[in-house]
Amino acid sequence: MYLENIRLKNFRNHADTSLNFGTKANVVLGGNGEGKTNLLEAISYISLTKSFYASSDTVVLKINEQVFEIEANVVSDGGMINKVHIGYDSRSGEKAYSINKRRIEPFSSIIGKFPLVFLSPENADITFGGPTDRRKFLDIVISQSNISYFKDLSEYRKVVRHRNKIFGDAKNFRTDTSVLLEPWNDQLVKYGSRIMFKRKLFVNEFRKYIEESYSDLVDVKEIPSIAYEPSFEINDDDAIERISEKFFDIIKKKNQEELKFGTTLIGPHRDEINLKINNLDLRKFASQGQHKTFLIALKIGEFFYLKERCKETPVFLLDDVFSELDANRALHMLKLIESLSQTFITSTNPEIFDVALNFGDTNKIFFVKSGRVETTQN
Numbered sequence: 496m497y498l499e500n501i502r503l504k505n506f507r508n509h510a511d512t513s514l515n516f517g518t519k520a521n522v523v524l525g526g527n528g529e530g531k532t533n534l535l536e537a538i539s540y541i542s543l544t545k546s547f548y549a550s551s552d553t554v555v556l557k558i559n560e561q562v563f564e565i566e567a568n569v570v571s572d573g574g575m576i577n578k579v580h581i582g583y584d585s586r587s588g589e590k591a592y593s594i595n596k597r598r599i600e601p602f603s604s605i606i607g608k609f610p611l612v613f614l615s616p617e618n619a620d621i622t623f624g625g626p627t628d629r630r631k632f633l634d635i636v637i638s639q640s641n642i643s644y645f646k647d648l649s650e651y652r653k654v655v656r657h658r659n660k661i662f663g664d665a666k667n668f669r670t671d672t673s674v675l676l677e678p679w680n681d682q683l684v685k686y687g688s689r690i691m692f693k694r695k696l697f698v699n700e701f702r703k704y705i706e707e708s709y710s711d712l713v714d715v716k717e718i719p720s721i722a723y724e725p726s727f728e729i730n731d732d733d734a735i736e737r738i739s740e741k742f743f744d745i746i747k748k749k750n751q752e753e754l755k756f757g758t759t760l761i762g763p764h765r766d767e768i769n770l771k772i773n774n775l776d777l778r779k780f781a782s783q784g785q786h787k788t789f790l791i792a793l794k795i796g797e798f799f800y801l802k803e804r805c806k807e808t809p810v811f812l813l814d815d816v817f818s819e820l821d822a823n824r825a826l827h828m829l830k831l832i833e834s835l836s837q838t839f840i841t842s843t844n845p846e847i848f849d850v851a852l853n854f855g856d857t858n859k860i861f862f863v864k865s866g867r868v869e870t871t872q873n
């Protein structure tokens with residue numbers, strides 16, 4: 496897929512921005528705080544129906560305005576033009592997503608139709624940070640390639656909140672939890688087992704994508720690996736039913752402990768994903784360079800994985816990543832990604848792009864200042 500154009504009304508600091516994109520690299524230049532990332536965030540609405548950050552619709556609405564709109568023509572690999580319109584009205588709190596004037600409901604049914612891969616300096620948390628950051632990475636990839644995963648995840652989160660409230664109340668008011676908990680335990684196991692099953696499957700499939708993209712990025716022989724470490728042990732060949740049985744058993748065993756701590760201690764919200772190079776834990780042993788390479792390998796792997804699963808070429812969003820890379824690595828990555836798909840690249844520094852890219856119809860350059868965008872070609 497690629498975006499032919501976009502129009503933003505009252506989105507962040509963009510009062511009214513209209514752009515025609517190139518089909519390959521679109522370089523967005525400007526100083527700090529001018530509105531570059533905001534443009535990428537608007538593109539994430541088209542793919543995910545929401546911001547790639549956790550930001551809510553009210554936060555992205557331009558200050559002192561009541562309605563924001565995002566419009567774009569998204570052309571699929573097969574040449575179909577999808578006229579996407581997203582509107583949010585803060586007075587009613589209503590958000591609508593439509594394609595060719597037909598409303599899409601529920602929103603989850605659109606996830607994966609216009610796949611997207613996003614890389615920003617904050618993504619360094621995937622390799623440096625805690626398990627939450629790695630689960631978030633996993634969840635965004637699997638959600639885009641599997642609609643029911645997205646639904647399971649939101650149901651599961653609700654269940655955990657309910658359960659935790661029951662534990663909290665039990666602590667404060669000494670209520671008897673056993674009857675109250677039972678239906679929530681069923682739900683926890685139902686959605687939790689599905690999530691774990693899909694995560695296990697995903698990690699097993701994704702491994703070869705990382706190995707391939709990693710070996711493309713480095714000359715030395717280093718073997719990257721990814722392993723799923725669920726919050727309780729399951730076997731590689733366990734079906735969902737078997738995972739459910741184990742889940743029920745462990746909940747029973749953990750009951751006293753959960754009451755004591757007042758929270759849900761077991762389940763996919765406590766999973767870990769282990770990343771290694773040459774069998775050594777990335778977080779403990781890897782150099783800065785290895786961290787960066789691993790992250791890029793994850794993202795390029797994500798690109799090919801989604802391309803195959805969604806049967807649609809994802810767009811690549813690279814937010815401010817080139818200032819972080821040395822010139823050689825940056826050039827290599829730029830050439831690679833530009834050859835793969837339509838790419839949106841923000842940077843404060845125009846230098847490397849002049850060397851790496853020819854600007855014209857396929858590659859375009861935009862300048863952002865205070866939420867206004869100018870382009871040399873249009």
Ligand SMILES: Nc1ncnc2c1ncn2[C@@H]1O[C@H](COP(=O)(O)OP(=O)(O)O)[C@@H](O)[C@H]1O
Pocket residue numbers: 506507508509525526527528529530531532533534554555556557558841
């Ligand atoms: N809801 C909003 N309404 C108006 N302006 C906003 C809103 N949210 C953020 N901004 C402004 O957007 C700017 C940041 O834009 P951003 O795209 O993150 O900058 P950068 O070009 O550095 O990527 C800041 O000036 C901020 O004040």
Ligand SMILES: [Mg+2]
Pocket residue numbers: 528531532533814815841
């Ligand atoms: Mg930015």
